Amino acid sequence: MGATVLVIAEHVEGAPKKTAYELLTVARSLASARGGQVHALTLGPGALTAAGELGAWGAESIYTVEEGFENYATLALVRACVGAAQVAEAGLILFSAGSLARDVAGRVATRLGGALASDCVELSTETAALKLTRPVYAGRVRVAAEYTAEAPLVATLRPNAFSIEKAAVPSAGTALILQIPPEPSDLRSVVKEVARPSSTRPELTEASIIVSGGRSLGSADHFKLIYDLADALGAAPGASRAAVDAGYAPYSMQVGQTGKTVNPVLYIAVGISGAIQHLAGMRTSKYIVAINKDANAPIFKLADYGIVGDLTEVLPALTEEFKRVLKS
């Protein structure tokens, strides 16, 4: 198995995402333990700009594939990732566990004859074996696995599960423009339109703070209290399935087994009882705060801090208090 670690570094219009730095930080420690290098791949419009940022994070070779990737096409992205992995002779390929990884990681692993490990929360290397831990059964169990095969392992890492740190010694970060144009057969599935709602709020799956509302909010109007608190904290608003099913919030905000899995530093659960399906989506959060009028709600068992009280009183008070403290 190759010693090089290839990081698929995602960016937004040339600015690397925080998750890219998480991957690079992990990749550095793995590569140094394996006697290999960290390489990175940036894709699509802005790839070259993003590449310029990655040397400071220890990427020694940075591959960019820009031409022909104006429109998202799954198979073209798979081709680019596989091509870069082969040039890098990578033994390990890291993705952040987001929608890109969901779409291409399994295919990349299959084409390279390797394996996929999704949503890793721990990843280390020991005498030629890669060791990883991932939650399964909606977080009710963790499984530890080992990989020693010759073909590369593709691992997707859960956002916020790994800390970020710049390289002590920045690398010169040689940028190499790869020519891996899409083949006509790659365009059997191609994005022809993208709708981006004009939200300035952070993405739920990548947010470091989340404020989520449950059915106890009682109405879509009351969700304004959630949005107010989230905005005061620069947080992403979320919702329980019960709140989504009741029509108080859109499905895109749903956290839980049939929604999004999140892993923030701080998760504030408001009026959420704590059904197992909800816990599945947020139990790995570093700190959990529960606000509920029912002191016996199961969510309190998982909470680091809790407030028992009427959310229509607690939420505005909390929003004001955060605003006051964050301003000072």
Add this chain to the structure above:
Amino acid sequence: MKIGVCLKLVPATTADIRVAPEGQALQLSGVETILSAYDEYALEAALKVRDAVPGSTIHAITAGPDEAAKCLVQAFSVGADTGLHIKGVFDGHAASKVIAAALKDIGPDIVFCGRQAIDDDGWLVPGAVAEILDLPHVTAASSLTLGDDKNSFECRRRFEGGEQVIALQLPAVISCDKGLNEPRAATLKGRLDAKKKQPVVKTAGDLGLSEAELMPILKVMRFSPPPQKTPGKVITSPAAEAAAELVRVLRDEAKII
């Protein structure tokens, strides 16, 4: 059209999953089982295509131990035309290989899967099956419109920061997200009809795959329960005081704001 649909039987969402002593296995015997949540949307998507294209047939496939056949009974009860049970114990990589081999024999125009199975949460099989069969795929479709040519789909898919509209040519694999459709319930007649249908049972060997090809290369070493938390601090004072106290502990104790 020939429509393939891949199904998996999994422990119920609320099932109590315990780790056996020493962490070498999970205690799953006697645990209530269900069709994996996202597979419900895949099955309904298959039914909708058949409704729209008269003469279409639905071919349900599952790979797993004896009990796995239960999800084929559910598929029959809503009207699947055939059911195939590939019997054995497979990890996600092996399941992708046996399912792809079975689909190759069927030659489907479209294959529906759930976006992930809710036991292993592997996010592997739809893309891996598509890769083995050299078909394009769409991951986690949240809406589907069959083209007038009956040879394409317009799919919508959510991603960080928005939604993509994807033009997909058939044959293809589509994995289904929640909200794609409203899965129908089986009628009494459907349930009775299901009793008359039998799944075809095959082994990996029948599909031309050797044991060596199906050996897990990502080796499971140990299962463990999630890290347990000690009960936290609960504040019961009036709203304004409670808010001030919470902000204080988040700043001074947790040091996160």
